[in-house]
Amino acid sequence: EIRTPLIMNRSLWERSGHWDHYRENMYFTRIDDVDYAVKPMNCPGAILVYRTRLHSYRDLPLRLCEMGLVHRHELSGVLHGLMRVRAFTQDDAHIFMLPSQIRDEVTGVIEMVDRFYSVFGFRYKVELSTRPENSMGSDEDWETATAALADALAGRGLSYQVNEGDGAFYGPKIDFHLEDCLGRTWQCGTVQLDFQMPEKFDLTYIGEDGHRHRPVMVHRVIFGSIERFIAILTEHFAGAFPTWLAPEQVRVFPITDRQAAYAQGVLSSLETAGIRATADLRNEKITYKIREAQRAHVPYMLVTGEREMSAGTVAVRHRGRGDLGAVPLAEFMSEIAREIAEKKRDESV
Numbered sequence: 648e649i650r651t652p653l654i655m656n657r658s659l660w661e662r663s664g665h666w667d668h669y670r671e672n673m674y675f676t677r678i679d680d681v682d683y684a685v686k687p688m689n690c691p692g693a694i695l696v697y698r699t700r701l702h703s704y705r706d707l708p709l710r711l712c713e714m715g716l717v718h719r720h721e722l723s724g725v726l727h728g729l730m731r732v733r734a735f736t737q738d739d740a741h742i743f744m745l746p747s748q749i750r751d752e753v754t755g756v757i758e759m760v761d762r763f764y765s766v767f768g769f770r771y772k773v774e775l776s777t778r779p780e781n782s783m784g785s786d787e788d789w790e791t792a793t794a795a796l797a798d799a800l801a802g803r804g805l806s807y808q809v810n811e812g813d814g815a816f817y818g819p820k821i822d823f824h825l826e827d828c829l830g831r832t833w834q835c836g837t838v839q840l841d842f843q844m845p846e847k848f849d850l851t852y853i854g855e856d857g858h859r860h861r862p863v864m865v866h867r868v869i870f871g872s873i874e875r876f877i878a879i880l881t882e883h884f885a886g887a888f889p890t891w892l893a894p895e896q897v898r899v900f901p902i903t904d905r906q907a908a909y910a911q912g913v914l915s916s917l918e919t920a921g922i923r924a925t926a927d928l929r930n931e932k933i934t935y936k937i938r939e940a941q942r943a944h945v946p947y948m949l950v951t952g953e954r955e956m957s958a959g960t961v962a963v964r965h966r967g968r969g970d971l972g973a974v975p976l977a978e979f980m981s982e983i984a985r986e987i988a989e990k991k992r993d994e995s996v
């Protein structure tokens with residue numbers, strides 16, 4: 648994992664092609680009479696890291712990941728909550744490889760996308776985007792790159808749609824469009840093959856023959872923008888996150904002040920076990936407090952009355968399954984720990 652600067656020199660952006668092909672989306676500043684740009688993408692940073700040392704074919708593939716904060720200028724009319732913002736964090740990676748490794752590396756990314764999206768229960772559609780008008784490189788490079796991506800998709804048996812002319816300016820790409828519970832789709836993950844940047848930045852590795860060769864570069868994100876992914880997740884679950892994801896997993900309620908200390912003991916046991924819990928100790932009616940917790944989509948509510956206190960139990964209420972009866976605290980804790988560990992989805996909401 649690497650971390651590269653937010654602000655980089657104009658000459659770097661000219662070399663990467665962003666200056667000619669992406670300028671309208673970038674922010675600029677002047678420092679000591681020199682032009683700088685705030686990074687709209689993490690690629691040039693990763694390239695500089697690659698260039699810090701000599702690479703042998705034995706070192707490749709080299710996978711550099713960066714949770715990179717990028718800024719892109721968007722017209723204010725198209726900004727929309729967390730869905731479209733001007734600054735966001737990408738779960739970015741740049742993979743430098745031998746031409747013979749393209750298929751395996753792209754396949755690896757496709758498998759990773761599948762694994763990550765499945766955890767949340769998302770279905771997704773795949774699109775292959777080809778050469779746009781405003782782009783760099785030869786037709787031959789574009790054809791080779793596009794064929795390599797199609798080949799990796801075919802190898803995984805994935806069906807996909809072709810988007811003519813929708814590739815990045817430096818190479819063709821595979822896009823993954825998530826389908827949320829309302830049937831809307833969101834473009835999140837991408838894998839972009841790139842023969843151009845290695846050329847522009849004169850990247851090399853020493854081959855088996857002892858000579859210098861040009862590596863191929865892959866740009867990939869899985870979630871895309873972390874902020875946007877959280878927005879999509881929130882809408883997908885309509886706020887009712889599965890227990891393992893819920894910011895508050897359990898809320899504890901004493902019925903009267905007399906059980907407040909017991910409720911706090913329950914809370915600290917939960918917290919010690921790493922469960923995200925709170926206790927509602929306000930002097931309000933229990934029905935009112937439960938209604939509030941329901942509205943906040945807290946998965947589990949534990950009511951601790953006189954009877955539970957003397958028996959060392961908790962009365963469990965689930966936001967979707969309702970009243971589940973009283974169980975010993977230890978039993979509730981091992982159940983919820985298993986639910987969290989298995990990243991179970993909540994079918995009841």
Ligand SMILES: [Zn+2]
Binds near residue numbers: 741
């Ligand atoms: Zn990149």
